[in-house]
Amino acid sequence: MTALRISVPASSANLGPAFDSTGIALNLYLTLEVETQDEWEFIHVSDLLPTITTYEEHFIYQIAKQTADQFDLVLPPCKVRVTSDIPLARGLGSSAAAALAGVEIANQLCHLNLSSEAILKFGTALEGHPDNIAASLLGGLVISTLEEEEVHYVKLPLSELEAVLSIPSFELKTEEARNVLPEHYTRKQAATASSLSNVLIAALASGNVKLAGEMMEKDLFHEPYRAGLLPHYEIIKREAKSAGSYGTVISGAGPSMISFAQKGAGRSLARHLQELFPDFQVKVAQIDQEGIQINSKLI
Known part of the structure; x- marks a missing residue:
């Protein structure tokens, strides 16, 4: 049985004029505890998460499956325990964090060995622009741009x-x-x-x-x-x-x-x-x- 713990930071994009091209990672987290088992199960243990019905409708599952499908691989079923400090629809990158978590579930369970650049490209295709995805993936302050299908980025520490x-x-x-x-x-x-x-x-x-x-x-x-x-x-x-x-x-x-x-x-x-x-x-x-x-x- 495989067990994973995935922690994805929140992000704030734009910083004013750096529109759709800059994001910073913040110490609020979406956390997933994942264990393989005989069938899919999502358990939400945070008030900041939406009500769930079936696992097929779960955004994180959909992203994980979409990622695995691109490689013609089948995800092993899992129990996923989800905790979040990131409020929904408040401009703090909740969807980008969930998308990254889904990609990473597929990356780990299907042994894809995706590089950070490949994950960034996957996430950007899902989000439409790289600002939140890049910050949550890499941490710090990330300046990025999407040129056709390529994402170029520079990370700065911004610790002061x-x-x-x-x-x-x-x-x-x-x-x-x-x-x-x-x-x-x-x-x-x-x-x-x-x-x-x-x-x-x-x-x-x-x-x-x-x-x-x-x-x-x-x-x-x-x-x-x-x-x-x-x-x-x-x-x-x-x-x-x-x-x-x-x-x-x-x-x-x-x-x-x-x-x-x-x-x-x-x-x-x-x-x-x-x-x-x-x-x-x-x-x-x-x-x-x-x-x-x-x-x-x-x-």
């Missing part, structure tokens, strides 16, 4: 910052957040928006966190259009800044927001935001540097 997550009680589907974006940008808009992203990444790479914070709040690609979906957008940005944040942006497609602060300053910032938004879940998150972790053994 910590994040404060402001997570509302309501969901926002990615499709809804995408629908408010314009179909086209003028050349001037695109050039300015891209230059802001370039300076953001250069500032993070060089350790100039103050400048990075300024750049992340100047996005032109998506935040001006999505802000109207988030009644808390302006006040959280303003109050986080007053409490010492370098910068606050929408996490992924929202509705969560993420504020970046100096290491050790997150707790006081979180207290301030929690007082303002008692119905929100406000928590300090560290940047996960390792990405997905797999432990396996024969039992």
Whole structure:
């Protein structure tokens, strides 16, 4: 009998202007304990997971089977115990984490020996863009791009910052957040928006966190259009800044927001935001540097 433990970190994409190309891994986790047995069984042990009916309808199973099918292999049935710290539809990469978990189940149980690059390619094909997938797979800050079918990426450690997550009680589907974006940008808009992203990444790479914070709040690609979906957008940005944040942006497609602060300053910032938004879940998150972790053994 094979036993696996798969742990996948949450992720936050975009960091403002680095739209669809940058993600960071966070220390909230989707964890799967997998044991082979005679039939498939999924057990959810977290309030943050959806209600399940049959295993065939389970997203993680579907991804695992889809991965195995590409190699004309059959997945051995398993009992999968699922725990999650990642809230659904809040802009924290829950679907990317689940997709990675599914690919990794097939990778391990079917002995595919997929490289990180191959897993990233699989995950990107499932998600449509690599930002969340790359961060959860590799950890740290990952800048990536999808060129035709190839994913190119650079990982940066980004260890001098910590994040404060402001997570509302309501969901926002990615499709809804995408629908408010314009179909086209003028050349001037695109050039300015891209230059802001370039300076953001250069500032993070060089350790100039103050400048990075300024750049992340100047996005032109998506935040001006999505802000109207988030009644808390302006006040959280303003109050986080007053409490010492370098910068606050929408996490992924929202509705969560993420504020970046100096290491050790997150707790006081979180207290301030929690007082303002008692119905929100406000928590300090560290940047996960390792990405997905797999432990396996024969039992």
